[in-house]
Amino acid sequence: MIDDQTVNALDAAAGCGARLRQAREAAGLTLEEVGQQLRMPMQVVKSLEDEQWERLGAPVFVRGQLRSYARLLKVDLGDALEQARIGAVVPPQLVSHTHTPRTRRIAESLGRKALYVGITAALVVPTYFTTRGFFDAGSPAPSTASLDVIPAAVPVAGGPASADTAPAPAAAPAGAVPATPNAPYVASLTAVPRPAAAAAPAPAGALNLQFTGDSWVDITAPDGSSVEKALIKSGETRSFSPGQVGRMVLGNASAVEVQQAGTIVDLSPYQRANVARFTVSSDGSVAPVSH
Structure with a gap:
């Protein structure tokens, strides 16, 4: 015959899942009824009793479910919860750099500066030689008209050039530069505003x-x-x-x-x-x- 002392020893040796299963069966509850009261899927309740922690996600979530289950059945898990191999919630480790040796800090700083200089040289030097060869080719500079000078009217061929007989120049469109002899047409530099694209509306009820x-x-x-x-x-x-x-x-x-x-x-x-x-x-x- 098993006495009360033996039963208490067996309960203490049982894990979290075994204690919860024993308490549920003693209360006459099924897995479905426990799941409804805790608002958990039946598979989650069964995994808690079978101690299949890896199916339930993060350790903090598993411990919360175990505590909710224990409160429902009024079971004190005690040391069983601490000894369960759920996985500890490990806070992030902070590494202090306040005691880094001064020589090491100087070496790291010089290394970063040398790397920056090397990358800059690798980008600037090829660009310099490429653009220098282009400008040394002696290509003629384009003829452009000044935006601040209005050129004089060009006299008509075959007729006397005078202020009285010279036709008045046609009005230039807004933003355009008047044409001059041997000068290309220069377009206006005024930016044309564009309507902003409308953001796509979020679906109703999202x-x-x-x-x-x-x-x-x-x-x-x-x-x-x-x-x-x-x-x-x-x-x-x-x-x-x-x-x-x-x-x-x-x-x-x-x-x-x-x-x-x-x-x-x-x-x-x-x-x-x-x-x-x-x-x-x-x-x-x-x-x-x-x-």
Whole structure:
């Protein structure tokens, strides 16, 4: 016969998944019922009990799901959660350069300057010799008319040239330079304004996501196929047309801003334990997940 001390020892040796499974079976709940109460897919609940962490994404997301499951069943995972091989959340390592030796800093600075000089010389020297050969070829300079001098009228051949009989020059169009003998026509330098191209309008009812922090997402289409399931980094954005998304799960929901047709969506009605779950209708509107 197994006494209470032996049972407590077995419970302490069991992992997170085994404890959660035992508590669920003792409460008479099925995987489907737990998934509905936690708003998790049944496959996620089963993976938690089987301790298949690699199927659930980032370690911070897995630990959050385990804590939500434990709160539902009122189970204290205790040291089991700390000993679970989920993967620690490692903060970025900061490398200090305040103690870099002075000689090393000088050498690095000289190396960067030498590289800059070498690149500049490689670009400037060939260009100099190429343009020098072109100008040394002795090509005649083009004859151009000054933009500030109005030339005198040209006398008509075969007739006396006088101020009284010389025809008045025709009015030049605005922006053009009057023609002079042996001088080419010079076009106006006035820029012609062009209408700005209109920006393409966003589709009506578009669903836009702005990430201000890392977030694990699971986005599925209306037919159940996966649209995107990954850890999205801070600063990235996503945009979906109406009818493209059927259901959405956002980890670290407080770091995600959702906009529907340009209006910010309040995720608090769909959020639990910093995980938001909601459905998206064909017109892009957001609704709670139906049980």
